[in-house]
Amino acid sequence: MDFQESEEEKMFREAVREFAQRYVAPAWQEYDRSHEIPRDLIKKMADMQLWAPTVSEEYGGAGISMTMACIAAEELARADLSIALPVMYLVEASWALIFDLYGTHEAKSEILPRVTKGDLFFGIATTEPTGGSDLVNSTKTTIKPKGDNFVVNGEKVYISGVRESEKYGGVYWTLAKEDPKGDHKAFTAFILPLNLGDGLHPGITTTLFEDMGRMGVSTGGFNIEDVEIPPHYIIGERNRGFYYAMEGFSAARVLIGATCLGSAEGAFQIGVDYVKQRKQFGRPLASFEGIMFEAVQSWMALEADKNLVYKAAWMMDQHYREKNPSISKLDIAKYTAAAKYRTPHDALDIITRAMTWHGAFGYTKECPLEAAYRGVRSYTIGAEGGAHIQLIVMGREIFGKEYLPYRQKGQFD
Ligand SMILES: Cc1cc2nc3c(=O)[nH]c(=O)nc-3n(C[C@H](O)[C@H](O)[C@H](O)COP(=O)(O)OP(=O)(O)OC[C@H]3O[C@@H](n4cnc5c(N)ncnc54)[C@H](O)[C@@H]3O)c2cc1C
The missing domain is CATH 1.10.540.10 (Acyl-CoA dehydrogenase/oxidase, N-terminal domain)
Structure with missing residues (x-):
């Protein structure tokens, strides 16, 4: 070790x-x-x-x-x-x-x-108006063979980078079903060329949402109407798209962990520097245990999250690069879900404490912490799977597939 x-x-x-x-x-x-x-x-x-x-x-x-x-x-x-x-x-x-x-x-x-080269954005588009958590039942977008090509119809929403893709060029790693009534084995993954640099692809129309945070990158959606995809844009084997997507979610989730860790570390440092120099009652705020103990709680959470994130990353490297047979894709899913769950929640607590230490200034837009709060909040809600879905992934690995809540079929039909 x-x-x-x-x-x-x-x-x-x-x-x-x-x-x-x-x-x-x-x-x-x-x-x-x-x-x-x-x-x-x-x-x-x-x-x-x-x-x-x-x-x-x-x-x-x-x-x-x-x-x-x-x-x-x-x-x-x-x-x-x-x-x-x-x-x-x-x-x-x-x-x-x-x-x-x-x-x-x-x-x-x-x-x-x-x-x-930074010329083309490469995004992910799985979420649809009917929902992002239950991909199997919510995905209505279809991909069907048409001669040598494939034709795609449907709609994707809450997708990162739509404005940038429309303006400068972008493609999306996309999931659709060959058989709309099929289960997870009906999914095919493919590249959707939203804009290859010469304007929106015929059949694509876009929308934008106004988010509360991370304002430098857009969130939007697009309609896909009879968009033809050449066969070489299919990713891997047809009908195995769901499995490739799960690998993509694992990779994204550990990177989200690292991202929220970095933002929380930055916020923590700003907070620590401030309470060392800001005086009330004739002493630096840091010398009051009410503040110091909160800072220690933040530091411990950062240390724990750092270990979780880098263990999950190490597991991915062991599996994909070192071909270590003792670490499976399901082990990776469990740890990357833990990183995706814990880190944004802890980051939000750490940022909130640092905002409070700043008093009224912490509530202004001049203080950088409010933007951290707005940005990190996105990952306690959605993006690459909602928070509850991370708990379900970990629960599945702890208890076994038969305990999955959505396996209890028939009750709400
Ligand atoms: C800023 C931002 C950027 C995003 N970017 C992308 C992107 O680039 N590409 C993309 O495809 N998607 C993206 N998403 C969408 C994201 O993946 C979805 O928000 C997420 O999968 C949840 O889907 P939903 O919003 O439809 O909520 P729903 O699936 O309708 O779920 C609603 C709530 O119920 C909870 N829930 C669902 N099932 C259960 C259950 N069984 N038990 C307990 N709780 C449950 C969810 O966690 C959520 O809190 C983005 C989202 C955000 C907020």
């Missing part, structure tokens, strides 16, 4: 921290207001090989491990407390990786080099 980062990981963390503190920290409050991350910042990240860095070198990525990908997410969020930029980063670092694992060489050669 080794709780230290390797030399390579340490150097990588230092390089990303330097980059993030130099370019992201001074910019994020402005893009939280303007609702758009500057393109030149994305380009700078791509030049540093930080855009979809988990993609293999063959397709323009850096082929970094999940541990390193988490280090980058943590450092980016420490610099951008609103987590808008880390959200864009993590969606691509997870879903482009699953595309790289199972996509066709032809589609990967066409799409991934443009993604890693």
